[in-house]
Amino acid sequence: MVTIKRLSECSLQEAVLAWNRGFTYYFADVQMTIDHFLKRLVQEELSPDLSIIAFDGEEPIGIILSGIREINGRKMAWNGGTGVAPTYRGKGIGKELLKEVLAIYREEGVDISTLEAIDENEHAIHLYEKFGYVVEDRLLLLVQEGSMDATRFGNHQSGYTYTKILPQELPNLSIYKNMKGWQTQFNSVKEGEVLIAADQNTEVGYALYKRHFNTEGKHVSTTLYQCEVGENRHDHDDITASLLTQIYAPLEQNIKRNTMNLSATNQSAVSLLYKAGFKKHIEQVWMKKIMASE
Template sequence: MYTFKRLNELTFNESLQIWNEGFKGYFVDVSMTLDAFIARIVKENLSISKSIVAYDGNKPVGILLNGIQEINGVKTAWNGGTAVVPEYRGKGVGRFLVETSEAINREEGVEVATLEAIRENTPAIELYQKMGYEVADSLLWMSHEDSLAFEEADPSFSYEKGNAHDILSLDIYDQNIKPWQTQWFNIKDAELLTISDSAADKNVGYFLYRRVLDNSGVQIGTVLYQGMAVQDRSDQKQIILAGLKKVFHPHDAKMKRIIVNIPLKNKVLVDALKELGFSVSTEQVFMMKRIGS
């Protein structure tokens, strides 16, 4: 019989040790230093009082990080990482962690629980499906580190830059629940680019992104989190390409460009990125479960 403690009952060093042990042999290296672990909890709005560690007697055997946020009026939880120490895998620890986390989420009035899993992690995906989670979409991490070739943008488009929270006031804002790491409130120093059709005097697309600067303030990269064009337009691709040209530095071959968790259903954007030479580095599944009302 497993028991649990919340992360606020442990030191950060103890929590980190369980995290790194639990992710040994994982598909990608997600081990962290203490500074990186604390920074991630803060940056991604994770809750140490809602995150848990599983125990077998006095031995810590697994960890689950959890965040809760109201998104467009829906109280939403995110599983920010579930890991089980190698010798306890396949022994019910993962299920215990998820079920315990769901109980905490219900106490908090959460309506929807979300998570991502690496596409190749079949055992984890199957476990989540058995527990009622459904695959809502596939998510792509993409990257490009060379110069980009764009055609001239449609001169009828106009552009306006703003802060991340301005996205909430956009009349075309897609209010569907998105991957946690792409939500505006989790992206420090994010910027918003809005594209408008000057002739029709209406917004037709937007991009949420962050510029990466070195210690001297010189931009060395760009990270894109959201990008869309309204679906009732025949020129969706032109809108997307116009936005990408504004967001990225097309002719700078030294600029690193990263795309975070773009939904595969956003086909116009995905196809445009692939045509520009972006390569897929990681594919995940985005899973959701309604756990309350």
């Protein structure tokens, strides 16, 4: 008999087993240890009280991780991963998990429910659509490894001034775009940085990013989460190029440079990154469901 429990009612071993079984034969390797699982719960602000696990008897066979944040006075939920063990797929377990998690969202007064799905995972996307989710955007994980020519982002203007702030300060920035994918919101970018570009003391753009260091303190990679420009700027590409040049510097350094769920609608950044030699690693759809319509 299949039952569904809150993650808070289960052991960590059961939760990790449910996750690893649920994402067996997945499009990417997302298997986790207990330590990695705990780190992700904290990093992404996922809640054991809002997350659920499906059991067949005492065996964990499926999982949905969830979190809720308040943005502009509205509650936004994120499905941070739906997985079902291979031998139970196609038997309605995913459907039952979604029914249960949406009921939890309603209890919590959620206004908007969001999730991501690998664009190749058509079965999952169709299932989410049946539950009222709509594709709102496409998200790109782009990668470039090694050194880069210093001019790869073009001959942009250099008249901007730059300041750095902490991610937690981003909501105070008038041009900050908060209704983005969960993992690109400032809350998820722990230990990240924000570079602001200004033109005559007017903030015209920003980049939210994180530099990664090895155990010896050596800079090994940089991940870009957002690169946005204020509206009605005629120099949109110049601002974007200047920010990319700054955050990925030094370009001659042999490191890994990537993006995390960069919005495909950000045509300026995407175009410049492709021209600079970045390659698409993964593409996802960002889906949204307006709960208030029910």
